[in-house]
Amino acid sequence: MSEKSFDDITIQDLSDQANVSRGTIYLHYMDKYDLLDKLIEKHIDELRERCEASADLDFVTGSVIWTEYFETNYAFFSTMLASKGASLFRSRFLEFLIEEFQDEVDNNHGKNEGLNKELVVQFVASSYVGVIEWWFMNERPVTYIVLAEQLGALLERICE
Template identity: 75%
Template sequence: MGKADRRIKKTQDALKNAVLELMAEKSFDSITIQDLSDRANVSRGTIYLHYMDKYDLLDKLIETHINELGVRCKAVADLDFVSGSIIWTEYFEENHLFFSMMLASKGAPFFRTRFLDFLHEEFKDEVDVTQGKNKGLNEDMVIRFVASAYVGVVEWWFVNERPITHQALAEQLGALMDRNCN
């Protein structure tokens, strides 16, 4: 990575951190480009070199995390639900500021929808409606139920300031997934 590439990444990281820090203080709608500029210690022009506006910045931040969850999902494709959930909950823990702001605050309902849609796609191959407890049920409805429950539990975990360890969360989510997907 060249010097220019490092500077670009450093600037983008500063802006992503700035938006999260500001969301901890006030609603996303109240955040201005000047707020971002001041917090990230960059000029307004620099922000516009990287992003169209604050919504583009937030969208790129969300996209980064959704893509990373997708990468991790592919890496755990052959694991059981508990082991797979541990990979995700470790990521949630490592990036708790982002997920707290996206799920525990009212600042970014768009993220919740994107996360739910992502999980809906990821869980498609996990739900079987041809046999077992889910036999005869509408497949799309069961997938939406499981994905919504998963989002709800992760949201509960952040809203309540992570009342159990990420390992315990993973074990319990994995057990619930195992019960509802087989």
């Protein structure tokens, strides 16, 4: 997708790039959309595992674990956000974050008391996605550590 738009990529292009037959690709994937969906799910699953592993950590430390993963997989994420696959990735990432932030937002006590929990969760998750998109689309204007520290500090303000 860094060479061609997703719409223009064919199974033959994929098989040539991977140095396998088209039949081999069809053994594992129904079509290029299935391949893209499975790639996205692989990354979401990895983020979920990292989230579970960091459940007892503060927001800053937990954010470092995520942003380090984004940094390590920069080519994939930046390509996804710059391509037609962006909307599919963005919606899956947002869904994932909404699930993750459900337990983090408390609207019964403190700053969020009386606010609609679903609205707060949507706000936090959408903001997080927007910041990550900004970071990738602007070619990492801050290090992943600075990104994590500031995202973590913002999450602490909203979620605690």
